[in-house]
Each structure stands twice: as C-alpha cells, then as structure tokens.
Amino acid sequence: MSSGGGDALTALTALEPLAARVCPWATDRPAPELDEDPDGPVRAMPVILRLEKQDPPTPTALLEAAAAAALALCLDERSARGGEWFDEVAAWCGAGRIRKLARRARTSHWRAVQEVPGVTVSDLVRALVPGPVDDVPHEVRRLQIGGTDLPDDEPGPVPAGEPVIWLNPRVEQSTGKAGAQVGHASMILATVLAWTGGDPHRVTAPAVRTASTSDWDVWCAALEDPEAAWTRYGVAPVRDAGFTEVAPGTVTCIGQVAAGG
Structure with missing residues (x-):
C-alpha cells in the first residue's frame, strides 16, 4: 500500500470511503457496509446534460464533460473536510x-440549474451536490430523465498520455446512462491513483x-485480479448495480491511465 497519495486525497476530499471498495488491495481501511439502511435515504448525484435543440453537442464532448464534472465536484475545495459540501458528498x-441520475436541460432550464450548488464543465454538464433522490430542488425535479440519446460521432484516437475512460463495446447504453457511468469511472480512477501514490488530478x-472488443476482453479477463490489472494495464472498472438498462454486475466502462498509475 502507498499511503502518500491516499493521505493527500483524504485531506482534500470526501472520496475516502471509495478506496476500501474500489482498491481494497491498496488500503488497510475497512470496507464500508454495502447494504444500505432500507429506511434511510437513497442518495444520488444529479448530472445535468445540456441538450439544446439547435446545435447539440457530440456524445463524446458530452461524456467527457460529464466525467470531468463529477470528479471536479468531488475534488472541489468545498468538498474538502470543513467545506460547505463535505457532509453531503461524504454521506453519498x-x-x-x-x-448518479442524469437529466437533460436546455435554454432557461439550463440557466436556472446553474443556481443550484454544483460544478459546470464546458457549459455542457453540471454535476450537482449529491443528496436524497426524493428531495431535489424544483429546478432539478422538473428536468426530464429520458431523451438523452445523441447520434454517434467519430472522435479519433486518444491523445498520447491522456487518461481515458473506455465504454463497453458489447453493451448498448443511452447517452444519459453512459454519462453517469463515466462519472463513476473518473471518481474511481482518481481514487485508485491516489491510494497507489499517484495524483488524482x-x-x-x-x-x-x-x-x-479485443482490448475489452483482455482487460476484463485481467480484472479477475484487480491489483494485477492495475499494475499491468492501469485499468479500474465500473460495475453497474443493475437498476437501469444493464444487468447487475455489468462492467459498463473501464478507466485507464499509464500502466501502474
């Protein structure tokens, strides 16, 4: 275990509980109880996707903004210990x-949601401070969840050295679903980096x-030993709970940095 990165992340954000779940081999902290209190609130991070009728974004631009926004909120100084968002983010x-729950917005609704606490990236996605799903502001509650699909684009190769989130080529996901999944991936990738001595930023x-499909199959086979998969390929998976669109346990996407972090 490398404690340097983990200590830095603990001091900076409320992401600490994730380490014991996503990289237990890198921390001696006990894993939190996964069975949530059935009488307690169900918490989620609202992820607002800007989908204007005229000149909508490409799906790649939208998904990259979603991945960046979710992590930016968690790394924001307001999510640090003592910050105004810490309690909500830590509880989540x-x-x-x-x-995460993706919703779409446009025009005046998009402008209105900028007043709800959160972080906006590229004027395309706003990640909001997480909280109970049955207690969201009016500006969020009125936004639709469906209708987020966009036509495919061809973004080209990944620039050398950049971290990348790989979508499962064998599973169909709506743009909204994928937006939530890449948000999970950026958080998980940053957490594993931190607890293995890297820089989550x-x-x-x-x-x-x-x-x-060939790369995907290699990485998924390697994930039988998550520590070895990280050391050899620099990959960390997102496994879906199966509430929407895909079966429980499906690996929806994989985050990757240079092998070994």
Whole structure:
C-alpha cells in the first residue's frame, strides 16, 4: 500500500470511503457496509446534460464533460473536510453505491440549474451536490430523465498520455446512462491513483472512447485480479448495480491511465 497519495486525497476530499471498495488491495481501511439502511435515504448525484435543440453537442464532448464534472465536484475545495459540501458528498460516497441520475436541460432550464450548488464543465454538464433522490430542488425535479440519446460521432484516437475512460463495446447504453457511468469511472480512477501514490488530478479531463472488443476482453479477463490489472494495464472498472438498462454486475466502462498509475 502507498499511503502518500491516499493521505493527500483524504485531506482534500470526501472520496475516502471509495478506496476500501474500489482498491481494497491498496488500503488497510475497512470496507464500508454495502447494504444500505432500507429506511434511510437513497442518495444520488444529479448530472445535468445540456441538450439544446439547435446545435447539440457530440456524445463524446458530452461524456467527457460529464466525467470531468463529477470528479471536479468531488475534488472541489468545498468538498474538502470543513467545506460547505463535505457532509453531503461524504454521506453519498459512504453509501453502498455512488448513484448518479442524469437529466437533460436546455435554454432557461439550463440557466436556472446553474443556481443550484454544483460544478459546470464546458457549459455542457453540471454535476450537482449529491443528496436524497426524493428531495431535489424544483429546478432539478422538473428536468426530464429520458431523451438523452445523441447520434454517434467519430472522435479519433486518444491523445498520447491522456487518461481515458473506455465504454463497453458489447453493451448498448443511452447517452444519459453512459454519462453517469463515466462519472463513476473518473471518481474511481482518481481514487485508485491516489491510494497507489499517484495524483488524482491527472483525471480531471479524461478522454472517453468505446473500446475495441479485443482490448475489452483482455482487460476484463485481467480484472479477475484487480491489483494485477492495475499494475499491468492501469485499468479500474465500473460495475453497474443493475437498476437501469444493464444487468447487475455489468462492467459498463473501464478507466485507464499509464500502466501502474
């Protein structure tokens, strides 16, 4: 275990509970209880996608902004210990699952949601401070969850050396679903980096691409030993809880940095 990065992340953000779940081999902290209190609140991070009727973004631009926004909120100084968002973010990260709920907005609704506490990236995605799913502001509650699909684009190769989030090439996901998943991936990748002695801020602007089936199969086979997969390929997975669109346990995407972090 490398404690330097983990200590830095603990001091900076409320992400600490994730380490014991996503890289238990890198920390001696006990894993939190995964079975949430059935009588307690279900918490989620609202992720607002800007989808204007005229000149909508490409899916790649939207997903890269979603990945960046989710992590930016967690690394924001307001999410640090003593910050105004710390309690909400820590409670969410300490829950059984880091749920995200993507909604779409445009025009006046997009402008209105800028007043709700959160972080906006590229004027395309706003990640909001997580909280109970049944207690969201009016500006968020009125936004639709469906209708987030965008036509495919061809973003080209990943720039050399950049962290990347690879989408599962064998599973169909709506743009909204994928937006939530890449947000999970950026958080997980930053956490594993931190607890293995790396810099979590390396992941603040990840590329998003669909993996080739050959690479995907190699990485998924390697994930049988997560520590070895990280050391050899620099990969960390997102496994879906199965509430929407995909079966429980599906690896929806994989975050990757240079092998070994």
